[in-house]
Amino acid sequence: MRWFDVGLLAGSGLDRGASRLGAWGRGRQVLGDLPLLVTLSATYAVRPSSEQVAVSWLTLGAGLGAHSTWTAVRVDLRVHMELMVAHVRAQVRDEATGRDDSGDTWSGGFLGGLGAAWPHASPAALVVGVDGWTLARRTEILVGDQRFASSPSIGMTFLIGAEFALP
Incomplete structure (x- = not known):
């Protein structure tokens, strides 16, 4: 079984100011008859421009997960761990000098998360989750x-988003 999830995200931005807001996607493939999953993910988020600074984040990840269905309420629960790379880009306008500048960096790391989909075993479902x-x-x-x-x-x-079962 394969699924593709897509939705909106909100979360940690800079160490001060507004949160990041954006979109996410995650593909999952079940490994045989086991409750194990292979995952691929991507996110893109921005921090609303304020104080002359605009920031964007792009992340890409790949990893493994597991899922279990709570059949009484048709909820599929899942957990995943991924290796990830993150690209951070900042654009700055210094009002004192009128100078514009920008910079970016790539960094590797780990991502883990929990999620739930309802109703399970449907062509489309509501998905909620949290990633750290x-x-x-x-x-x-x-x-x-x-x-x-x-x-x-x-x-x-x-x-928060939607899950779609793939053939």
């Missing part, structure tokens, strides 16, 4: 020579 991650390093954002904020090396996102 840890990266090899945080990303510092400077305006001029002053530290503005950082994108932390740990964080979490809340997910």
Whole structure:
């Protein structure tokens, strides 16, 4: 059995200011008759531009998971762990000098999450979940020579979306 999930996310942004908002997708393939899954995921999120700084995050992941169905209420529960890479891009406008600048970085890490889909065994279902991650390093954002904020090396996102069964 294969599924593809897609939806909206909200979660940890910078160490100060607004949260990140964006979209996510995850594909899952059951391994034979076992309750094990192979997963592939991607997210894209932005922090609303404020204080002359706009930030975006792109993550890609691959890993394994497990699922179990609570048949009494037709809910499929799942857990997953993935190796991930994250791309953080910041664009800065220094009002004092009128100068624009931008920078980006890639970092590797781990992502883990919990999720649920209802109604299970339907062509389409509602999906909710939470993902947490840890990266090899945080990303510092400077305006001029002053530290503005950082994108932390740990964080979490809340997910809501739809699941689609694939043939």
